[in-house]
Amino acid sequence: xxxxxxxxxxxxxxxxxxxxxxxxxxxxxxxxxxxxxxxxxxxxxxxxxxxxxxxxxxxxxxxxxxxxxxxxxxxxxxxxxxxxxxxxxxxxxxxxxxxxxxxxxxxxxxxxxxxxxxxxxxxxxxxxxxxxxxxxxxxxxxxxxxxxxx
Amino acid sequence: xxxxxxxxxxxxxxxxxxxxxxxxxxxxxxxxxxxxxxxxxxxxxxxxxxxxxxxxxxxxxxxxxxxxxxxxxxxxxxxxxxxxxxxxxxxxxxxxxxxxxxxxxxxxxxxxxxxxxxxxxxxxxxxxxxxxxxxxxxxxxxxxxxxxxxxxxxxxxxxxxxxxxxxxxxxxxxxxxxxxxxxxxxxxxxxxxxxxxxxxxxxxxxxxxxxxxxxxx
Numbered sequence: 001x002x003x004x005x006x007x008x009x010x011x012x013x014x015x016x017x018x019x020x021x022x023x024x025x026x027x028x029x030x031x032x033x034x035x036x037x038x039x040x041x042x043x044x045x046x047x048x049x050x051x052x053x054x055x056x057x058x059x060x061x062x063x064x065x066x067x068x069x070x071x072x073x074x075x076x077x078x079x080x081x082x083x084x085x086x087x088x089x090x091x092x093x094x095x096x097x098x099x100x101x102x103x104x105x106x107x108x109x110x111x112x113x114x115x116x117x118x119x120x121x122x123x124x125x126x127x128x129x130x131x132x133x134x135x136x137x138x139x140x141x142x143x144x145x146x147x148x149x150x
Numbered sequence: 151x152x153x154x155x156x157x158x159x160x161x162x163x164x165x166x167x168x169x170x171x172x173x174x175x176x177x178x179x180x181x182x183x184x185x186x187x188x189x190x191x192x193x194x195x196x197x198x199x200x201x202x203x204x205x206x207x208x209x210x211x212x213x214x215x216x217x218x219x220x221x222x223x224x225x226x227x228x229x230x231x232x233x234x235x236x237x238x239x240x241x242x243x244x245x246x247x248x249x250x251x252x253x254x255x256x257x258x259x260x261x262x263x264x265x266x267x268x269x270x271x272x273x274x275x276x277x278x279x280x281x282x283x284x285x286x287x288x289x290x291x292x293x294x295x296x297x298x299x300x301x302x303x304x305x306x307x308x309x310x311x312x313x314x315x316x317x318x319x320x321x322x323x324x325x326x327x328x329x330x331x332x333x334x335x336x337x338x339x340x341x342x343x344x345x346x347x348x349x350x351x352x353x354x355x356x357x358x359x360x361x362x363x364x365x366x367x
Contacts, residue, residue, distance in 0.1 A: 050257025
């Protein structure tokens with residue numbers, strides 16, 4: 001896809017979501033135009049720029065599992081009660097996140113992106129907060145539709 | 151004394167057996183499962199050229215992409231288990247390859263410098279040093295809270311020295327008797343000891359952690 005700097009509406013939605021959910025971090029991962037790689041294209045509330053260099057592994061970690069399964073995922077107290085190794089969750093490690101809620105972004109019925117909100121403390125995202133994330137994900141799907149290879 | 155020597159032999163045997171098994175699984179994944187998936191991918195791409203209906207074409211393309219992702223993951227898993235470069239090209243190329251994978255996995259930049267000419271190392275020792283470097287880097291990703299690592303290889307006449315320094319938060323080194331929190335470090339030390347080498351670690355809160363590995367030729 002083209003750089004997200006060229007899509008201020010996308011950035012605006014991520015920033016708004018961070019305020020609405022009162023979380024520490026919002027990340028948006030999308031599949032690259034060429035090849036199957038999925039990368040974090042935008043983050044709000046990030047502590048460093050590690051997310052820019054992370055390539056999401058298919059089926060691994062929060063984003064990889066969401067892309068492979070197409071289902072949302074909740075982590076309430078990382079690294080407790082996780083499936084797989086701690087190192088399978090690089091975005092949680094890179095941003096010191098303890099809790100997260102992440103949903104898939106569907107393009108043409110196929111999961112090709114992830115919207116993640118996270119906190120640097122143990123937390124359970126409420127149903128209202130989860131709904132806000134779901135709604136933002138739908139809006140992003142519409143905004144980014146033209147920029148993802150279908 | 152004999153008991154200690156016997157224990158070391160048993161440890162070496164277990165480690166060597168594990169490495170052999172890891173190597174076998176890695177090769178099986180790469181040459182077996184990976185190659186079969188690649189054949190399926192090529193077949194699907196061929197079928198796609200003969201299909202006219204756009205929705206079927208699209209469906210096939212998505213299936214191809216899914217297989218492509220799976221092939222990529224199998225390849226990465228295989229390389230993670232046992233990098234082929236370690237056997238074919240040597241320690242330094244294997245570490246360089248691992249660093250690329252490490253940066254794309256954790257986002258941490260590793261600045262690697264090598265002084266002197268690389269010297270041949272027996273495979274068993276090569277694997278041990280590689281595993282200790284790998285473990286050190288994974289520990290940095292888990293605990294150091296840093297974005298950069300400096301790694302230096304010094305090849306001398308008689309030995310190889312490796313320094314790994316993160317610029318992270320550091321920690322208060324624990325007493326050797328506190329096994330629960332330092333078993334990973336103890337295992338790294340033991341592994342180097344079994345190959346005739348040495349492993350030392352130093353850390354200061356706020357200044358990062360340094361690991362020194364040495365291996366005599």
